[in-house]
Amino acid sequence: MPLDARPLAIAIMGPTASGKTAFALEVAQRFGGEIVSVDSALVYLGLDIGAAKPTVEERARVPHHLLDVRDPWQAYSAAEFAQEARVALDGIASRGRLPILAGGTGLYFQALLEGLAAMPAADAALRADITAEAQAQGWPALHAALAQVDPAAAARIHATDPQRIQRALEVYRLTGKPISQWQREARGMRLPFRVLKLVLAPADRTVLHERIARRFDLMLEQGFLDEVHRLRALPGMQAVAVPLDLPAVRAVGYRQAWEYLDGQGDAAAFRERAIAATRQLAKRQLTWLRGELDARWFDPAIDRARLDDALALFLP
Known part of the structure; x- marks a missing residue:
């Protein structure tokens, strides 16, 4: 049997606050790696403290991408993430370095590792119609409408996620084919790397x-609240009619x-709401990760020796 000649990559996955950033930095320094962020908040300028973005000092120690x-x-x-991440991975491998994917955004991992179908481009007029429907009926009602035509997508998309509800409805109305079917047909466009998937999650x-x-x-x-004050003051943000939909x-x-x-x-209610929302995010991330059947799970507090063995x- 011929040897697998694909370049190697490490995927460090897990729920929020599980220690992925610290472990990715350590692995990168030990094995000559560069980190590709797989996080839908870290792509944005100005989302630093609240998104736990790697610090300037950490980025100086290890090159980061995305x-x-x-x-x-x-x-x-x-x-867009998958396309730009593939370019970053190819560049890292061409330099003889080890690509390390680190983050907790399941859709980004799916798009990069398994590929996405060439779905239709956004349709501005149709999006405006869907937004008007949402303003009249509420996004939960549109989520229920999505469940009627694409129950698989509705099961994955939260009822308070307007961007993904809108896109799923848009694709269905443009093509008559559910977005979940488009995504199933994308299988086979896998990343041409041999990837070790490591999930960090406290037991x-x-x-x-x-x-x-x-x-x-x-x-x-x-200073998280000061950071959000600065975001609110940006002219580009003030030009958005409904910033909470961004x-x-x-x-x-x-x-x-x-x-x-x-x-x-x-302030106390704000803190409780934010922590509760973060716990819900972690729960959704863990649910998605359980579907990654080729991933290996580790409790970072007690499984350090097993983690080192897996890498070795x-x-x-």
Whole structure:
């Protein structure tokens, strides 16, 4: 049997606050790697503290890719991410370095590792119609409409995720074919790398919840609300009619901060809402990760020796 000559890559996956960033930095320094962020919040300029973006010092230690590639009032699709990430991976491999994918955005991982179908481009008029429907009926009603025509997509898309609901309805209305079918047909466009998938996740869910709360409190101490004030003051953000519909503002923590600065609730309620939303995000991430049947799971607090063994067996 011929040897698999594909270049190697490591995917460090896991729920938010599980320690992916620190571990990715360590692996990159040990094995001569560069990190490709797989995170839908880190692509945005200005989302630093609340998105736990790698610091300037961390980026100086290890090259990072796909950070700060869009302004916060711009959209950024999974297809765009996959295209730009593939370019980054090819460049890293051509330099004889080890690509390390690190993040928790399942759709980005799927788009990059498995490929996305060549779905129709956005249709401005149809999007405006769907937005008008949402304003009249609410996004949960449109999510219910999506469930009627594409139950598989509706099961994956949260009822409060307007961007993905809109895109799924748009694709169906443009083509008559559910977006989930387009995505199934994309299989076979896989990334031409041999990828070791490592999932970091505390075995005890209370440990993860405690990490989430501690990290959010640290973000507040570091000036998270000041960061959101600065985002709100940007001319590009002020030009947006409904900023809460922007993907950047819907990032966990940012939406709750935005609403708090709009006068919704007190500081204690804001903190509780943000931590609860982050826990829900972690739950969704874990649900998606359980479907990655070729991924290996590790509790970073107790499985360090097993993690090192997995790396040693995979890397030459």
